[in-house]
Amino acid sequence: MLTVYGVYRSRATRVYWLLNEIDMPFESVPVIQANRLADRDAPHAPLHTRSEPFLAINPNGHIPVIDDGGLVLCESLAITLHLARKYGGSLGPAGQDEDALMTMWSLWAATEVEPFSLKVQNEKDRQARAAAVEALRKPFAVLDAALARTGHVVGGRFTVADVNLAEVVRYASSAGELFDAAPHVAAWLAACQSRPAFRAMWDRREAEPA
Numbered sequence: 001m002l003t004v005y006g007v008y009r010s011r012a013t014r015v016y017w018l019l020n021e022i023d024m025p026f027e028s029v030p031v032i033q034a035n036r037l038a039d040r041d042a043p044h045a046p047l048h049t050r051s052e053p054f055l056a057i058n059p060n061g062h063i064p065v066i067d068d069g070g071l072v073l074c075e076s077l078a079i080t081l082h083l084a085r086k087y088g089g090s091l092g093p094a095g096q097d098e099d100a101l102m103t104m105w106s107l108w109a110a111t112e113v114e115p116f117s118l119k120v121q122n123e124k125d126r127q128a129r130a131a132a133v134e135a136l137r138k139p140f141a142v143l144d145a146a147l148a149r150t151g152h153v154v155g156g157r158f159t160v161a162d163v164n165l166a167e168v169v170r171y172a173s174s175a176g177e178l179f180d181a182a183p184h185v186a187a188w189l190a191a192c193q194s195r196p197a198f199r200a201m202w203d204r205r206e207a208e209p210a
Contacts, residue, residue, distance in 0.1 A: 002026040006064035008205035011076040014167045015064050018080045020197035077106045084160035091159050101154045105161040109168040112139045117171035133175045144182035166192040
């Protein structure tokens with residue numbers, strides 16, 4: 001059985017959401033981020049990203065990680081792309097061209113959007129947050145134009161590319177001005193987050209301690 005190491009309040013949400021979409025059974029091993037613990041060296045501290053047993057699995061000390069029959073993968077976007085190719089059916093690529101496009105959009109999300117969307121979500125300094133919002137205006141316009149064609153970025157259907165993009169764009173949800181200027185992005189994100197597989201993942205996330 002597939003094993004997922006992580007918690008729902010992390011980038012593992014992408015993996016859990018995709019697994020819900022493809023209705024794939026998995027074992028979840030909770031591994032919390034070490035920086036969320038008051039004393040990670042306490043005798044009864046939970047398994048965390050700096051625990052020796054976890055570092056033996058991922059020396060980088062980050063979650064999520066999967067073990068798929070002996071194949072150990074880290075990096076959340078690589079994990080979702082692998083799972084979609086191997087088990088995802090219509091959520092995965094129908095051929096090499098779609099595979100390339102799904103990879104392109106996933107890497108685009110990681111490089112063009114995520115560095116700034118995370119600042120929108122987490123930055124306390126108002127000027128720094130405003131600068132992040134401004135930096136996202138062009139990527140949001142690019143994504144809006146792509147979505148205007150079919151409502152999705154690859155193959156005219158919901159795929160792993162939507163999962164990866166939606167989970168990165170979600171971090172900027174508090175910047176309403178970005179979504180006002182990109183109505184296709186706003187409608188697409190709402191549709192993605194209305195999917196039963198997303199809602200099931202989100203309920204689990206909300207049930208975890210903050």
